[in-house]
Amino acid sequence: MVQQIDIEINDYSEKLGLSDVERTIKSAVNSFPNLSSEIDKLSIFVFNSKQIQERIDKEKMRFHTGLTFRSEPILDLMYSYRNKNTGLIKVGIEKFMNSSNTRRRFVARHELGPIFLSGLSTEVTLKDVKISTHLVPTIKEHLNWVLEMWKGFKVDSLMMKLFPELTIKCMHENPKQFSTLRNKNKSSRYRTHFERLLASIKLELTCEMELVVLSKAPSSLKKKPWKSIEKLHLEIMECLRGRLFKFSPT
Numbered sequence: 001m002v003q004q005i006d007i008e009i010n011d012y013s014e015k016l017g018l019s020d021v022e023r024t025i026k027s028a029v030n031s032f033p034n035l036s037s038e039i040d041k042l043s044i045f046v047f048n049s050k051q052i053q054e055r056i057d058k059e060k061m062r063f064h065t066g067l068t069f070r071s072e073p074i075l076d077l078m079y080s081y082r083n084k085n086t087g088l089i090k091v092g093i094e095k096f097m098n099s100s101n102t103r104r105r106f107v108a109r110h111e112l113g114p115i116f117l118s119g120l121s122t123e124v125t126l127k128d129v130k131i132s133t134h135l136v137p138t139i140k141e142h143l144n145w146v147l148e149m150w151k152g153f154k155v156d157s158l159m160m161k162l163f164p165e166l167t168i169k170c171m172h173e174n175p176k177q178f179s180t181l182r183n184k185n186k187s188s189r190y191r192t193h194f195e196r197l198l199a200s201i202k203l204e205l206t207c208e209m210e211l212v213v214l215s216k217a218p219s220s221l222k223k224k225p226w227k228s229i230e231k232l233h234l235e236i237m238e239c240l241r242g243r244l245f246k247f248s249p250t
Helices: 018-031 049-053 056-065 093-097 101-116 133-162 164-173 180-187 193-215 224-244
Strands: 006-011 041-047 078-083 086-092
Touching (some): 006 018, 018 093, 041 049, 086 101, 101 133, 164 193, 193 224
């Protein structure tokens, strides 16, 4: 007999859409193999954008769980955490309701990935590494980013293995937008050639990892949608590699 996961929903959003959230996440839990061997409870917290902007979300989650939550990347539809045998998922209700059914289904499964993979620690330390003091904050920021991307890569690989058709469909509906303008704006945040070089390398790593995930698709699914995604990413890679040659230490 398969052990059931206790799912509780804490809705603070005061908006419609709770039934869709519940249905989407329960469907993801039911389709995720052996998740009950990792957790026995899943707590879902639903907030509106104003609550997230004012950090009320973290106050409510801390009150409910007794945990302190670090800042996560800009919330997409959902973001997951794990505390021992309990999984936690935060939902941004407006972005959830404005997303397609494909994206909802994919993101719900994707956020169960880190829980299934035991959280995949991304903590960075620079102990015993000789680095100029003024460079430590910059290097630590970029290393944390690389490790966060490695975590994402492991989860993306898991999604392609478990849900290849849904993964390709979602990637096709939501291609990465690495426009020249966006890259230029992203790099302009940094003052030195060294920082801009690191930023460009990070962008290339992102694209390279997505190409690797694409390569893991079953041959039966490498049709027109898959080929259009691959073509886009190969074009991005060519552009990014051209940019890398422009950055040389001075």
